[in-house]
Amino acid sequence: MVLKLDMFDKRILFELDKNARITTSDIGKMLKKSKQFVDYRIKKLEDQKILLGYTTVIEHAKLGYRSSRVYFKFRNITPEKQKELEKDLIKDKEVWWLVTLEGQWDVGYAMAISTIVDFYKYWDVLMDKYRKYISNRYVVLYTHVRQYPKSYLIDKKNMDSGTIVGKSKLRDPILTEFDLQLLKVLSSNGRMPLLTLASHMKTSPQVVKNHITILTKKEIIQGYRAIIDISKLGYRYFRVFMNLVHTERIKELLQYIKEHPNIVNIDRTIGGADVEIEIQVKSFDEFDTIIKGMRSHFKGMIDTVDFVIVGKEKKMNYFPFKY
Numbered sequence: 133m134v135l136k137l138d139m140f141d142k143r144i145l146f147e148l149d150k151n152a153r154i155t156t157s158d159i160g161k162m163l164k165k166s167k168q169f170v171d172y173r174i175k176k177l178e179d180q181k182i183l184l185g186y187t188t189v190i191e192h193a194k195l196g197y198r199s200s201r202v203y204f205k206f207r208n209i210t211p212e213k214q215k216e217l218e219k220d221l222i223k224d225k226e227v228w229w230l231v232t233l234e235g236q237w238d239v240g241y242a243m244a245i246s247t248i249v250d251f252y253k254y255w256d257v258l259m260d261k262y263r264k265y266i267s268n269r270y271v272v273l274y275t276h277v278r279q280y281p282k283s284y285l286i287d288k289k290n291m292d293s294g295t296i297v298g299k300s301k302l303r304d305p306i307l308t309e310f311d312l313q314l315l316k317v318l319s320s321n322g323r324m325p326l327l328t329l330a331s332h333m334k335t336s337p338q339v340v341k342n343h344i345t346i347l348t349k350k351e352i353i354q355g356y357r358a359i360i361d362i363s364k365l366g367y368r369y370f371r372v373f374m375n376l377v378h379t380e381r382i383k384e385l386l387q388y389i390k391e392h393p394n395i396v397n398i399d400r401t402i403g404g405a406d407v408e409i410e411i412q413v414k415s416f417d418e419f420d421t422i423i424k425g426m427r428s429h430f431k432g433m434i435d436t437v438d439f440v441i442v443g444k445e446k447k448m449n450y451f452p453f454k455y
Contacts (some may be wrong), residue, residue, distance in 0.1 A: 134366040135180060142285045144173050145183070145360060150281040150292060152186040153354035182364045186323035189279070189354040190315055190450040192228075193300040195296045195307070197244040197452045199228070199274040200251055201401070202307075203237035205441075207267035214238070217262050222447050224345045226254060232443035233371075237270065239369075240440075248273075262325065272404040274298050283393035284362070284412065291390055295354035297450065307352075310335075314343055315352070319451035322356035359417040359448060369442035370419050373405035375435045385430055394422060405438075 137145075140163055156170040163170065177183040192199075197273055207216060221227050221241050230241040245251050259266075276298035283290040310333065317324065317332055326337040333340055334347050341401075347353045362369060376382070387393050397410035413419045419439075427434050 133364070134180065135364050137182075137365065139175055140169075141177060144170060145177065145261065146281060146283070146285040148183070148323075148358035149176075149285075149360060152358050153190075158257045169404065176368050180364065182361055182394065183310070184359040184361055184447055186356060186358055186437060187448055187450065188315070188318040188322040188356050189289050189295040190319060190452075191297055191319040191352055191354050192450060192452045193298050194352050195351070196246050198246075199244055199277075199298055201242045201272050201274060201404075202306075202451070203233070203240045203270040204266050205236065206238045206265050209265040213265060217265070218446060220258070220261070226452070227447065228448040229445075231445045233440045234443055235438050235440040236438070238240065241447075244326050246452075266397060270290055272401040275400045276401060277400075278390075278398040279357070280390065280396050282362075282396055282412065286361075287393065289328075289393055290395075296389070297354065300351070304419045311347060313349070316451055318344075318353070320447050323385070351390055360443075362412055366414050368414070368416075368419070368438050369423065370413070372440060373412060373435070373436075373438045374407045374409070375437075376406045377433055377435045379406070381430060381433055385433070388426070388429065392420075392422070 143163060144159055147154055147162065156174065157167045160167045161171045174183065181320050209217075211449065218230065218232070218239060221230055224243070226243045226245065227241050230239070233240055243251075243254065254453050270442065272295075275341050276296055280290045280294040281292050283292075298337055310395075314329070314333060317329065324332075326340055329340045330337040385407065386398060389398055389407075394413050395409050396412055397408075399408040399410070401408060411419055411422060413422065423437055426435075
């Protein structure tokens, strides 16, 4: 069921997607509405399961991790067995993102690994249990993932720099146990109030605030995002793989992508397409118009364009989970 939202709901979703720790008072000032009005609207969006939660974007490269991404195409698999495989991946502490897919692939997931060799510790176990159900797989290494707020909610170009994961130099963590536990809690609830955080961490709100400030200055905390079920708003989610004829205008292309209100991710990989983007639109026709517009704007530059449709995002948690 598609739910209709007014301009206030859409602006609230956008602001929470841009910064999930923004106060309701600050949102109220933007909307020229009371704090109570904003609190009520957020509670309603949560009750409607449009707002599913809030996460903290953590640059886990600074903690010594890189991310690999895997797509699977299944064969002779029952719905029950697929759910079993998905549950095994979801409960795996190293898997930080998992989605179901429609099209060339059936399931996609990303996992944080400290070394390439570590990948096989998890891969071999998974293959031993499920290899006979997998007809094809596609494995790449993320170099970085750039995310932008959903500017299409307010019908404006994106002007936000977004968050980035994976671009930093790998380094061993130089963090206290307190910081690691704080990151773990925030990764599950990026909007948790300071008082609640302080109680959970058994310290004062000021101590928690100071640690968050330091983690942000170190760019370990990249930002805070709302987890939004866009299907409830009538949107579809396309993951697009573009290969280029040449890269002479690559910077211009990336800037074009960044500003487009419906493009919410730019992924760069080793072993994947030249540029991978994520587009959220209400119809295939709208998606097709965006792709044709890019081809027209960058005539002769874009070669092949493939895509899959994301069915459901079942896990999103940026923390490297061994801690």
